[in-house]
């Protein structure tokens with residue numbers, strides 16, 4: 329605490345990102361990054377973008393990239409907003425569409441950045457408990473005073489609502505903005521983008537960080553009707569005109585066009601995830617039906633915090649949330665088959681030290 333801090337700084341409770349260990353040999357399964365490289369075409373474009381033009385500012389309007397994203401999503405470029413990671417898009421959306429004095433709703437267990445933005449922007453919130461099976465309570469998300477946000481699939485459970493359930497929530501909050509955070513949608517859930525044609529209150533956010541293996545470049549976007557996009561642009565242009573650098577722009581443009589490459593790695597990640605679900609079930613874990621690139625696992629024979637610590641000692645980083653309802657679980661990013669085999673081996677060793685006759 330410093331006497332020079334503003335009351336805003338004093339009152340914030342910053343988001344705690346997952347650890348970013350730099351030691352060689354670490355198996356990093358804690359921040360839901362893609363285990364495969366970005367599209368070779370994207371890497372080539374980024375290399376070519378490191379040139380003399382870097383002395384100039386990048387485009388403030390990002391027209392070319394918006395056109396490409398629009399083509400991929402089946403919308404006009406006027407329906408696309410681009411930001412420096414979807415975290416930035418979400419921060420702008422909270423400012424653009426939610427009000428102090430009007431409580432927004434989000435699930436009690438969800439992406440922990442939402443309450444951080446609420447505190448920062450002075451937006452009250454109501455946390456809607458999950459159902460017993462850890463899925464989002466559709467009824468509970470209806471009739472919000474100030475608006476709604478939730479990820480689909482949800483994080484950190486990975487459970488997805490189907491498109492009819494998403495539509496029900498959008499319809500039941502017709503006078504307020506509903507934000508569907510689709511950071512993980514490409515790993516097996518249904519996107520709500522097509523519903524944006526029908527619903528003026530729906531904003532869908534996506535990111536190239538996960539499915540497109542570009543977390544290091546920071547590129548996220550939102551799709552919605554023009555009036556919502558204009559609202560986001562007003563906030564962005566009151567904050568920073570040039571949020572996306574030239575290299576990221578070049579890489580993102582190539583990435584969103586390389587469907588073939590990404591289909592292949594997405595299929596691989598999904599296959600690994602499904603294989604791991606079976607393995608962990610056989611190892612006496614409760615396995616949530618994740619449609620994301622991570623697994624939410626409840627060890628039945630050992631304490632989740634202990635398992636997390638023991639894995640870390642062995643150089644395997646997963647995520648543990650010390651929070652009621654979910655403190656019995658670990659969240660594990662789906663890595664390569666080789667990384668997952670190492671994880672499984674380590675888990676067996678750790679549990680065997682605690683439990684006689686374990687597999």
Ligand SMILES: Cc1ncc(COP(=O)(O)O)c(C=O)c1O
Pocket residue numbers: 359360412413414415416439479483509511534535536537543546547548
């Ligand atoms: C649910 C959810 N939304 C948004 C993000 C932000 O992603 P990015 O800022 O990298 O686009 C994350 C990142 O982990 C996430 O889990």
